[in-house]
Every structure is written in structure tokens, then in C-alpha cells.
Amino acid sequence: MGKHSKGAPAFRSANQTEARVSTLFAEGVEFHVNGQLDRALAAYEQVLCLMPKHFEALHHTGIIAFQGGNYQGAVGFIGAAIAISPKVAATHGNLGNALKEMGRYDEALASYERALSLQADDADTHYNQGTALQALGRYDEALASFARAIALNPGDADAFNNQAVVLHELQRNEEALASLDRALALNYGFAHAHNNRGNVLKDLGRFEEALVGYESALALLNSFGDAWYNRGIALHVLGRAEDAVASYDNALALNGESAAGWHNRALALQVLRRRPEALASAERALALQPDNPEILRHRSRLLAQLHMHDAALGGIDKLGAQRPDDPKTLHLRAQTLRELGQAEAALASIDRALALEPNRYEYLLTRGTLLRTLLRYPEALACFEETRVQRPDAASSHTDCGIVLADLGRFEAAGAAYDRALALDPDFALARWNRALMKLLLGDFAQGWQDYEARWNVEMLGVFHEKRDLGAPLWLGAEPLEGKxxxxxxxxxxxxxxxxxxxxxxxxxxxxxxxxxxxxxxxxxxxxxxxxxxxxxxxxxxxxxxxxxxxxxxxxxxxxxxxxIPHPAAYLAPDEGRVAEWAALLGEKTRPRVGLVWSGNMHHRLDRYRSLPFSSIAALVSDQFEFVSLQKELRPLDKLVLQMKGNVRHVGERLNDFSDTAALVAQMDLVITVDTSVAHLAGAMGKPVWILLAGGTLADWRWLLERRDTPWYPNARLYRQQVPGDWAAVLGEVRADLGALAAAPA
Incomplete structure (x- = not known):
């Protein structure tokens, strides 16, 4: 043995190095198999320090990088192993797996092809090839790969599950269901297969069974966000909106960045009429996907339902700028403009939508509704008749026809249309409600009051007819009331x-x-x-x-x-103290006093036919009477004209509640009013009241048809338009009657 300097390295023979590498690698494999990845990686690193081109150490280090989510590192190490020994199928397969996780599907497929050229009977490689083809949307090829994987390994539940997912994408749902049943027969604890089975059943319209699938998945894996989300969809469709919201809440607790989750939650809350909460959810969804057209559209619908029509229109116009020829957006724009009272502009918008999608059922409904708003009844009826042709079994189509037939005074035909709707769907509240209005208008109270109870179930009336759970039985005349x-x-x-x-x-x-x-x-x-x-x-x-x-x-x-009808001469009386206060405020009466009300709720669907401007009703003013405005609030133009003319006294700013209005009405000898609450107040007080009504069927049902009197208020006289919107003839008649009244003996 030769001498060497102090501190100089000792040299190890090649056999010793190989032995040490072999030992370290064996330790690394043992650690790897036992899941001790850090210790396995340390062992492999020592191997590579001693032998940098150790094929198995490079390959196994790449596998550990893959298992830790370091796919780029995995590609590097496995690629280095392949460079040393390119004819090992497993390395090409594992490289393909890493490339696939990085979204480099074409490169992954090339690796799988090389692996299969070396080992054609490897079931896992065929399976992995199928998942890459599935990700690329090459479904027929993916099915072929899964079929080969299953042929080689009939016990592979994953292959049956993924095969089912692809079949579902191809809408081969019955085959997908069979494949999932095979997967679950092999592994009933496979949560993803239960979830996927629910998805297939959902698309088959079998929502109760789909719900079972989702709940089976969640019983196995409670943190399965997709299953909570899908369960919410099934519950929503099944009419269990409250449960759907709770399911979406669980999904969002697991993934709060899901725009679809927030959006679907908003849809369920909308069904529950919890619209402010629904809007907040839609806003969350929109923050995640600002340009999503469905979310933008739904948010605008919610804004409109919350009567925030200008904001709704702003959102719709933003969507329209992105998609100027999107018929759905044009349709929503038409609906929103209608709510803003811009019926002509709304009609132009829906006509554009119909030009893009001719005869679309929903668009025809909206167009018919707009034409009805514009009193273009024959054209509206033509639209609704087309919807009835398209869907003869839809109760709504017959109901819409009935509404316009009643507008046209064709009451027998309207009744037949409502009856047909109710024959198709006895629970269709809108048909029963509109039949009630027609029957009451015609004086058929026996049927009318029965049908009027349908108001609680008409969605569009929800704001006004909110059914309440009061915790006590409803009384409709049957039970005795003595002592109750x-x-x-x-x-x-x-x-x-x-x-x-x-x-x-x-x-x-x-x-x-x-x-x-x-x-x-x-x-x-x-x-x-x-x-x-x-x-x-x-x-x-x-x-x-x-x-x-x-x-x-x-x-x-x-x-x-x-x-x-119970019609006591007067059943409401003002407070005597307030009557005295108003008498003092108005001062000595030197002429008969006439109270005037010329406009009502400006948001009423028929306000343009029910209200008139002050400049029109001012034509009634003469020196023979003292005229007093009974309006609490004035529209801006009316306020200006009233101040300019100065011949009608206005005291609206002093009216705090209806006790004040009643005390003011008590000072009048006559009240002349359009169809507002003051008409009912004067009638209930027994005060002579002349009520100015819209023409024909535009007048409310309670005033019946064509009568000049009303059984509700014996002290009332009715003045009806002969042409909708034409007040000139009505005011001429009222002026003549005022003249006759002035000329009559005191």
C-alpha cells in the first residue's frame, strides 16, 4: 500500500462504489414503497452523486417529483433517464403522465405511443392515453383506449368510470349508465363514480335518482365540492330551492371561487323571492367572471325585479355592446324597457330578437305582451295564437289568448280559452286569476270570488299578494265566529x-x-x-x-x-278635531268646494290611460266653484302648471296620512277623481264622488262594464272614456254636469 498525504482522500474501488450505490438505491426503494418520500429522495440523491447517470435513480426521482406535484421536475428527471435507456416502456409512460398534468397533451400522447410500441399490453398506459385523448375532446379515440384498457384489465373501475364520462359527453347516456354500474360493482366506495352516475341520470331527466347518486357520493366523501354543487342543481329542479341553496353553500365553502356555484345559488334564491340575497350572489359570480353573458343577463333580471330598472338596463347595454346580435340579450332588453314604460323601444328590441330567431316561443310571448300594453290587441292576439299553435298543450298559451280576447270584449271566447288552460293544468293559477278578473268585471261574482283566491299563487302578483303564514286557520265563512x-x-x-x-x-x-x-x-x-x-x-x-x-x-x-254588496251610506268618518283644523285652514266657504285628483300611481301598468295631466283637468275650473287639489304629491310638470295657473288651491304638503286626507275631503261638496285611493275614501265617507275611468276593459273590474253607477258606492257617478286615452270627451261631460250642478237650486 503506498503512502499518501495527511488529509488526502482515500480512493474507493469501482466494486465498492457499485455496492454502495446498490445499497442506497435499495434503501430508497424501500422508503419509497413505504411512503417515506423525503428519505427516499435523499437516498436517490446520494445515488446520483455517486453515479449521475443511474437510470433507475433518475426515473424514481422523477416519480417522486410527480407525486409531489413538481411536474416540470418530473419531466426533467424522467427525460434524463430515457436519454440513458430509451427502450423502457414504463419511463415513457410516466413521462406522458407528467406532460399530461402540465396540459401538454399532444406530447403526452407521443410518450404513450412510444411506451405502447415497447409494451403493447400495458393496461395503465392505454388508460392514461384515453384520459389525454378525453382532455383533447377526441372522444371516439378515447373510448377505443379505454376499451383496450378494460380488455387487458377488466377489474379497472377507473377505466369504466372514465369511459362513462366520455359516453356522457357523446350523449350516449344509457351506455354511460351501464359503464358506471360496472365501475360501482367493482368498487362501490368510488365517490366520483356515484357523482358521475348522478350527472348521467340528471341529463336523462331522472332527478330523484340523480339526487341519490350525489348523496351516495357525499356519504363517501363529504368534502366533495362537485357533488354538493350537482346536488344543488338536482334539488333546484325538484322544486326544493331552500335545500338547493344549502347545498350550494356547502359547495362554496369548499370552493368560494366557483362562479357557477354563486350563480346557481342566485338562481335558487330568486325562486325563493329572496332577491336582494340573489343579487349579492350574482354580484359575487360576476366578480369572478365579469364577461359571462349568462351571469350578466341574470343580474340584470334581478335588478329589474327589484325595480332597479335603470341599473338593469345599464348591465344589459354592456352585454349588448359585447354581443349586439345576441337574441337573448335583446329579449331581456325588451322586457326591461317595458318595465321602464318604454313600450315602443321595447317592441323594436324584441322585433330584432325575432328577426334573429324567428317564431321563438318566449320572444313571441314578450312581443304579444308589448302589443297588448300598446293596446294593439289584434296583433297581440296573433302573437299569442302562434304560441298556442307551437305549444297546444301549454296552459300559458291558452291563458294569454284568453287575456287578449277579454281585452277585445270577446268574453265567451276568453272564457273558453281559460277553461282549456285549466283543463290542461287545473293548478295553473294565472288562468284562474284572469278568469276571476273577467267574471268579476261581468258581475259573475259567484265564480269570480272563488277564482280570485288563485291570486296567492300567481308569481307576477307576489309583490302585492304575499301569502303569509300567520299560524292560524284561514276563515272563509264556514266556521262559527261566536267568541272567537x-x-x-x-x-x-x-x-x-x-x-x-x-x-x-x-x-x-x-x-x-x-x-x-x-x-x-x-x-x-x-x-x-x-x-x-x-x-x-x-x-x-x-x-x-x-x-x-x-x-x-x-x-x-x-x-x-x-x-x-254591503254599502252603508258612510262607514268611515274623519277625526272631528282634524276636520276643525282643516276647516280653519281653508277658511270661510263662499262657493261650493270641489276636490280634484287627476293622477295616481305612475308605475301602474295602465297609468297612461288612468291618469291625466293637471293641464287637462284644469279645463274644469270655473269661478262657480272653489277647487282644491287633494293630491298629496305632484308630478314635476303638474306642479309647475298648477303654480302658473293659480286657480286651484294645493295643500298636499300638509297631508300627513289618510286622516288628514279624510278631513280635507270632509270640507268638499264634491270630489272629482281618477281611479285612485281617494275615490274609495270619498265613497267610504259617503261624499258625492265623480270617478273618471279608462275606457272599456281597461277600467278595473270593480267598476263593472259600461255602468254609470257602482253598487260599491251609491254616492258615486262613473265617467268612462269611449276611446282609450281620450279624456277630452270625458272632461266635456264632467264640465257640462258641473254647469248643471251650479245652475241647480242650492
């Missing part, structure tokens, strides 16, 4: 409450203690109503009661017919 406490509650507008609170004394006459819940503005006024034991403002806590009845269900409970 009953809640009578307002449900619609102020005028409706004033008209139908007349029934409270009748209820009290049956021996009941009566609690009356009304809008806050009416509380002090209805205290004067006979038979009422307690008045509650809507929104305040309710006292205990045994039964309840909405005010507009009372005519049904009492079997009211036109000839049996």
Missing part, C-alpha cells in the same frame, strides 16, 4: 283596504272580536270603523287571534253578489 278573535288583514293597495274594510262590521256581527291590520297610513282613519276592537299597523307585532281572513277574501266568505 279574528284578524282581518290588508293585502293590496290603500284603495283596496278602504273598499273592503266595510266587511269588518259584518264579521263583528257574527260574534267575533275583530282585529284589523292595515297600512300605517290608514291606522288612525279606520279607528272610526264600527265593530273593530283593535287596529294594528302592518309590520307591527300582532296580538293573539284564533282565525284570520285577508280583506279581499271577505266577499267570498259572505257570498257577495252585485245585489248584496
Amino acid at each position: 278573535t279574528i284578524l282581518l288583514h290588508a293585502e293590496q293597495g290603500l284603495g283596496d283596504t278602504l273598499q273592503f274594510c266595510r266587511y269588518a262590521p259584518l264579521v263583528a256581527g257574527l260574534g267575533a272580536r275583530v282585529i284589523l291590520e292595515v297600512q300605517p297610513a290608514l291606522v288612525s282613519l279606520v279607528h272610526s270603523l264600527p265593530g273593530v276592537d283593535q287596529v294594528v299597523a302592518k309590520g307591527d307585532p300582532l296580538p293573539a287571534f284564533d282565525l284570520h281572513c285577508p280583506l279581499l277574501s271577505l266577499p267570498l266568505a259572505f257570498g257577495t253578489a252585485p245585489e248584496s
Whole structure:
């Protein structure tokens, strides 16, 4: 043995190095098999320090990099191994796996092809090749790969599952279902296969079974976000919107960055009429996908439903800028413009949509509705008749035809259309509701009041007819009331409450203690109503009661017919103290006083035919009477004209609630009003009232057809337009009657 310097390295023979490498590699494999990846990697690194071109160490280091999600590192190490020994099938297969995870599918496929050229009977490589082809949308080739994998390994549940996913993409759903059943027969604890089975059943319309699939997946893997999301979809379709929201909440707790999850949650909340929450969810979805047209469209719908029409239109116009020829956007724009009262512009928008998609059912419905708004009834009917041809079994198509037939005065045909709709779908509330309006208009109260109960189930009336769970039975006249406490509650507008609170004394006459819940503005006024034991403002806590009845269900409970309407001469009286205050405010009366109301709710669908500008009604003003405005609020132009003319006294700023209005009405000798709550107030007080109505079927059902009087208010006289929107003839008639009144003996 030769001498060497102190500290100089000792030399190891080749046999010793190989032995050490062999030992280290064996240790690394053992650590690797036992899942001790850090220790395995350390061993392989030592091997590569001693022998940098050690094929197996390079390959296994690449595998560990892959298992740790370092796909680029895996490609580097496995590629180095292949450079040393290019004819080992497993290395090409594993390189393909790493490339596939990086989204480099074409390169992955090339690696799989090389692996299969070396070992054609490797089932896993055929399976992995199939998943790469699946990712590229090359479904027929993917199916061929999965078939070869299954032929080589019939017990591969993963291959059956992925085969099913591809079959589902190809809409070969029955085959997909069979493949998933094979997968689950091999491995019933395969959560993804249960989820995929749910997806196939969902597309087959078998939603109850789909729900079972999703819940089976979640029983196995509760943190399975996709299954929670898919479960939400199935629940939504099954009408279980509340449960759907909870399912989406679970999905979003696992993945809060899912735009689809937030959007579907918004859709479910919309069904529940929880629109502010729905809008917040849609906003979250839109923040994640700002240019998603479906989310933009849905957000605009929600804004419109929340009466934020200008904001809705802004969102629609943004969407329209992206897709100017998108018929769905044009359709939504038409619906929003209609809500903004821009019917002509809305019609132009829906016509563009129909030009792009002729005879589309939904677009024809909107066009018909717009034409009806514009009183172009024959054209509207033609649209709805086309929808009836397209879907003869759809109750909605027959109902829409019935509505326009009633507008045209073709009541028998309208009735037949409603009857046909209800024969097709006995629970179709919109048909029953519109039949109620027609029957009541025609004086057929027996059928009308029965059908009027359908109002609670009409979606479009939800804002006004909110069905409440009051925790007590509904009274409709059957049960005896002696010794019972009953809640009578307002449900619609102020005028409706004033008209139908007349029934409270009748209820009290049956021996009941009566609690009356009304809008806050009416509380002090209805205290004067006979038979009422307690008045509650809507929104305040309710006292205990045994039964309840909405005010507009009372005519049904009492079997009211036109000839049996309870019409006491006056059933509401103003507070005497306020009457004295208003008498002092107006001063000495030197001429008969006439109160004027010329406009109502500007958001009413028919406001253009129900209201008129002050400049028109000012034509009635003469020196023979003292004219007083009973309007609480003035539209801007009316305010300007009223100030300019100076011949009608306006005191609206002093009207705090309806007790003030009633005290002011008490100072009048006559009230002339369009169809507003003041008409009902004057009628309920027994004050002479002349009511100016829209023409024909545009007038509300309660005024019946063509009559100059009304059984609801014996002290009222009705003036009807002969041509919709034409007030000139009506005002001429009123002016003549005022002249006759002035000339009559005091």
C-alpha cells in the first residue's frame, strides 16, 4: 500500500462504489414503497452523486417529483433517464403522465405511443392515453383506449368510470349508465363514480335518482365540492330551492371561487323571492367572471325585479355592446324597457330578437305582451295564437289568448280559452286569476270570488299578494265566529283596504272580536270603523287571534253578489278635531268646494290611460266653484302648471296620512277623481264622488262594464272614456254636469 498525504482522500474501488450505490438505491426503494418520500429522495440523491447517470435513480426521482406535484421536475428527471435507456416502456409512460398534468397533451400522447410500441399490453398506459385523448375532446379515440384498457384489465373501475364520462359527453347516456354500474360493482366506495352516475341520470331527466347518486357520493366523501354543487342543481329542479341553496353553500365553502356555484345559488334564491340575497350572489359570480353573458343577463333580471330598472338596463347595454346580435340579450332588453314604460323601444328590441330567431316561443310571448300594453290587441292576439299553435298543450298559451280576447270584449271566447288552460293544468293559477278578473268585471261574482283566491299563487302578483303564514286557520265563512278573535288583514293597495274594510262590521256581527291590520297610513282613519276592537299597523307585532281572513277574501266568505254588496251610506268618518283644523285652514266657504285628483300611481301598468295631466283637468275650473287639489304629491310638470295657473288651491304638503286626507275631503261638496285611493275614501265617507275611468276593459273590474253607477258606492257617478286615452270627451261631460250642478237650486 503506498503512502499518501495527511488529509488526502482515500480512493474507493469501482466494486465498492457499485455496492454502495446498490445499497442506497435499495434503501430508497424501500422508503419509497413505504411512503417515506423525503428519505427516499435523499437516498436517490446520494445515488446520483455517486453515479449521475443511474437510470433507475433518475426515473424514481422523477416519480417522486410527480407525486409531489413538481411536474416540470418530473419531466426533467424522467427525460434524463430515457436519454440513458430509451427502450423502457414504463419511463415513457410516466413521462406522458407528467406532460399530461402540465396540459401538454399532444406530447403526452407521443410518450404513450412510444411506451405502447415497447409494451403493447400495458393496461395503465392505454388508460392514461384515453384520459389525454378525453382532455383533447377526441372522444371516439378515447373510448377505443379505454376499451383496450378494460380488455387487458377488466377489474379497472377507473377505466369504466372514465369511459362513462366520455359516453356522457357523446350523449350516449344509457351506455354511460351501464359503464358506471360496472365501475360501482367493482368498487362501490368510488365517490366520483356515484357523482358521475348522478350527472348521467340528471341529463336523462331522472332527478330523484340523480339526487341519490350525489348523496351516495357525499356519504363517501363529504368534502366533495362537485357533488354538493350537482346536488344543488338536482334539488333546484325538484322544486326544493331552500335545500338547493344549502347545498350550494356547502359547495362554496369548499370552493368560494366557483362562479357557477354563486350563480346557481342566485338562481335558487330568486325562486325563493329572496332577491336582494340573489343579487349579492350574482354580484359575487360576476366578480369572478365579469364577461359571462349568462351571469350578466341574470343580474340584470334581478335588478329589474327589484325595480332597479335603470341599473338593469345599464348591465344589459354592456352585454349588448359585447354581443349586439345576441337574441337573448335583446329579449331581456325588451322586457326591461317595458318595465321602464318604454313600450315602443321595447317592441323594436324584441322585433330584432325575432328577426334573429324567428317564431321563438318566449320572444313571441314578450312581443304579444308589448302589443297588448300598446293596446294593439289584434296583433297581440296573433302573437299569442302562434304560441298556442307551437305549444297546444301549454296552459300559458291558452291563458294569454284568453287575456287578449277579454281585452277585445270577446268574453265567451276568453272564457273558453281559460277553461282549456285549466283543463290542461287545473293548478295553473294565472288562468284562474284572469278568469276571476273577467267574471268579476261581468258581475259573475259567484265564480269570480272563488277564482280570485288563485291570486296567492300567481308569481307576477307576489309583490302585492304575499301569502303569509300567520299560524292560524284561514276563515272563509264556514266556521262559527261566536267568541272567537279574528284578524282581518290588508293585502293590496290603500284603495283596496278602504273598499273592503266595510266587511269588518259584518264579521263583528257574527260574534267575533275583530282585529284589523292595515297600512300605517290608514291606522288612525279606520279607528272610526264600527265593530273593530283593535287596529294594528302592518309590520307591527300582532296580538293573539284564533282565525284570520285577508280583506279581499271577505266577499267570498259572505257570498257577495252585485245585489248584496254591503254599502252603508258612510262607514268611515274623519277625526272631528282634524276636520276643525282643516276647516280653519281653508277658511270661510263662499262657493261650493270641489276636490280634484287627476293622477295616481305612475308605475301602474295602465297609468297612461288612468291618469291625466293637471293641464287637462284644469279645463274644469270655473269661478262657480272653489277647487282644491287633494293630491298629496305632484308630478314635476303638474306642479309647475298648477303654480302658473293659480286657480286651484294645493295643500298636499300638509297631508300627513289618510286622516288628514279624510278631513280635507270632509270640507268638499264634491270630489272629482281618477281611479285612485281617494275615490274609495270619498265613497267610504259617503261624499258625492265623480270617478273618471279608462275606457272599456281597461277600467278595473270593480267598476263593472259600461255602468254609470257602482253598487260599491251609491254616492258615486262613473265617467268612462269611449276611446282609450281620450279624456277630452270625458272632461266635456264632467264640465257640462258641473254647469248643471251650479245652475241647480242650492
